[in-house]
Amino acid sequence: MKHLTLLALLASTSLVHAAGTQAVTVSMSEMMFMPMNLSLKAGQKVTITLKNTGKADHEFQLYAKPKVLPKGETAWDAYMEKNSIWLASRDTSLKIAGKAVTGKFIEVALKPGQSATLSFTPARAGTFEMACHEPGHYEGGMKGAVTVK
Numbered sequence: 386m387k388h389l390t391l392l393a394l395l396a397s398t399s400l401v402h403a404a405g406t407q408a409v410t411v412s413m414s415e416m417m418f419m420p421m422n423l424s425l426k427a428g429q430k431v432t433i434t435l436k437n438t439g440k441a442d443h444e445f446q447l448y449a450k451p452k453v454l455p456k457g458e459t460a461w462d463a464y465m466e467k468n469s470i471w472l473a474s475r476d477t478s479l480k481i482a483g484k485a486v487t488g489k490f491i492e493v494a495l496k497p498g499q500s501a502t503l504s505f506t507p508a509r510a511g512t513f514e515m516a517c518h519e520p521g522h523y524e525g526g527m528k529g530a531v532t533v534k
Contacts, residue, residue, distance in 0.1 A: 406504070411515075414439035416522060418515060421529040425507050430476065432504040439456055443517045445493040445503070447471065447531060450514040465491035470513055470531075473492035474505035477520040477522065492518070508534045 407429055412419040413436065424452050425431050448468040455464045469491045471477045479486040479493060481501040491499050518526035 401478050402453045405430075408434070410434045410436065410437045411445065412436045413443040413445065413517065413527075415441065416525040416527045418445075418517075418527065418529045420501060423515065423529070423531045425531065425533045427507050427533050430504060430506045432502060435493055435495060435501045436499055437499050440497055442494065442496055442519055443522065443527070444495070444519055445501075445515060446491065447513055448519060449511065449516045462491065470533075471503070471505035472509060473508040477503075479504040490495070510534055 407425060409423060409425075409431060411433055414521075426474070433445075435445050446465060447470045448465055449470070451464060451468070454471050455461045466472075466489075472489070479490060479501060481493070482499055483493065493503055495501060513531040513533065514528055515531050516523050519527075
């Protein structure tokens with residue numbers, strides 16, 4: 386009986402661990418994310434540690450990829466306010482350099498050497514885009530695919 390109880394306890398611990406928070410680290414440098422593609426689980430909390438390892442300012446945005454690209458910063462911002470993946474999450478939190486960011490945000494902007502921790506629960510499955518929209522970065526290829534299953 387003790388063995389059955391121990392096996393049941395071990396099995397439940399594995400399930401809790403398997404259903405725990407996803408942890409991902411994304412480095413940003415000149416015109417690239419590392420890794421360039423991410424895979425997340427819908428309904429499971431994720432914590433993304435972001436690191437700007439480059440020499441320029443970078444930002445992290447994650448959104449439903451538009452069918453037609455918005456023209457200009459104002460149009461992109463308006464699009465992000467409706468399509469940022471973490472806006473649909475009720476448990477979104479962001480810390481930049483260890484300090485909590487409050488209020489609604491559509492990007493995580495980091496100076497060289499800065500890091501941030503972004504946590505949220507993806508609400509729906511789909512293919513999304515992560516990108517940097519600093520001038521010339523998106524056009525230079527600083528974007529990647531994020532698959533939520």
